[in-house]
Amino acid sequence: MINLTTRQSEIFEFIKKEIESNGYPPTRSEIAKVFGFKSPNAAEDHLKALKKKGVLNIVSGASRGISIIKEDLGIPVIGLVSAGGPILAQENIEKRIPSSQNILSHGVDFYLRVRGDSMIEAGILENDLIAVNKKTQIKEGAIVIARINDEVTVKTLKSISPDLVILQPENSNYSNIEVNPKTEDLAFEGTCVGLLRDFA
Amino acid sequence: MINLTTRQSEIFEFIKKEIESNGYPPTRSEIAKVFGFKSPNAAEDHLKALKKKGVLNIVSGASRGISIIKEDLGIPVIGLVSAGGPILAQENIEKRIPSSQNILSHGVDFYLRVRGDSMIEAGILENDLIAVNKKTQIKEGAIVIARINDEVTVKTLKSISPDLVILQPENSNYSNIEVNPKTEDLAFEGTCVGLLRDFA
DNA sequence: ATCATACCTGTAATTATATACAGTATTAAT
DNA sequence: ATTAATACTGTATATAATTACAGGTATGAT
CATH class of the missing domain: 2.10.109.10 (Umud Fragment, subunit A)
Structure with a gap:
């Protein structure tokens, strides 16, 4: 896995935690709210970066269409x-x-x-x-x-x-x-x- | 767990399968499409029934706010x-x-x-x-x-x-x-x- | 016979959500 | 020195999604 930045790791961990506790992924706005972003687009940017780095997948158009790609080797x-x-x-x-x-x-x-x-x-x-x-x-x-x-x-x-x-x-x-x-x-x-x- | 009807089981299994394969739950419309319902409300009805029977949880207002309640005690x-x-x-x-x-x-x-x-x-x-x-x-x-x-x-x-x-x-x-x-x-x-x- | 439950159609409105575009500032790489 | 990447603000909009309301039919229970 390409190294994530500190911020990206935080976002990534948050998404994982949300899926774990809620059973479904967060929206851009939910991410923005938790991290204090004033725009959902900040979250969007992070999601794009995380997708580019191959740690998660985004289904275009789908609400909460985020899934983590588990490369957890164990x-x-x-x-x-x-x-x-x-x-x-x-x-x-x-x-x-x-x-x-x-x-x-x-x-x-x-x-x-x-x-x-x-x-x-x-x-x-x-x-x-x-x-x-x-x-x-x-x-x-x-x-x-x-x-x-x-x-x-x-x-x-x-x-x-x-x-x-x-x-x-x-x-x-x-x-x-x-x-x-x-x-x-x-x-x-x-x-x-x-x-x-x-x-x- | 209260017994589910055949149809309810089908819906429930589909939801579980979707979460498993996509990483996030389906929408009412997606359920309706797969089962051939002409209205998303048919799916809504099923979700309400499944919630009432305690096998899943629905977060009001949240898109895809469906989570299965795992009864696995371990x-x-x-x-x-x-x-x-x-x-x-x-x-x-x-x-x-x-x-x-x-x-x-x-x-x-x-x-x-x-x-x-x-x-x-x-x-x-x-x-x-x-x-x-x-x-x-x-x-x-x-x-x-x-x-x-x-x-x-x-x-x-x-x-x-x-x-x-x-x-x-x-x-x-x-x-x-x-x-x-x-x-x-x-x-x-x-x-x-x-x-x-x-x-x- | 009536009632509850299951299982749907069809319509519609509100809200939730994704996501583009236009910027700004900082930092790391070439 | 310049470029690329990171990390955001701010606005806007199309569309995705929930969910209420108003029906209809069939079935099994009281």
């Missing part, structure tokens, strides 16, 4: 992460789950399919999907998605300090991973905010 | 099950999750909040929500929701025969539950088809 499900590249690279995306179906309380940036049994004692099994939020502040005690030298792993963050990060598997067969961020390549991809298991 | 989340009564009794329903948000591959009849730690070795922890399907055939090896003498429990179904049902907890601290369906009150509420954990 929340990506990350399968096996290939070494190198960013975690959200196209080749890692297994499928997408519509974001409207997000029933978790936190925002979910992506789902990661769990490989291995290192977290079974935390009730996280192989093939489960863990919901990951990228923005949540990384905290000790949380279950985090870390990348160590191109290896992506899910572990409990035991402790964090400038020269020592301890990642703890939740499986007594495995031992803690100790990383020195100064000498090793360590990045946090996000925090686990949910879990999804499908008994297919 | 999938119930069952908290603590009170002894006696059916599992889906009103007093057991903690909240509802819109069925449109169901991302699991099987149909989900309700979610059950897990109490206790008897299934931790199957990765099912306290407070997780397990998605339950009532219709799936109860099979050995599946995780089932059983009711034994008014006690609702989640266990793996180890074996089933006319006079002995063995339910296995997935926690080595607990031992198997053996029930004779002929002498004890045993009912299967459904099969676990998914799991949802929210790190709130």
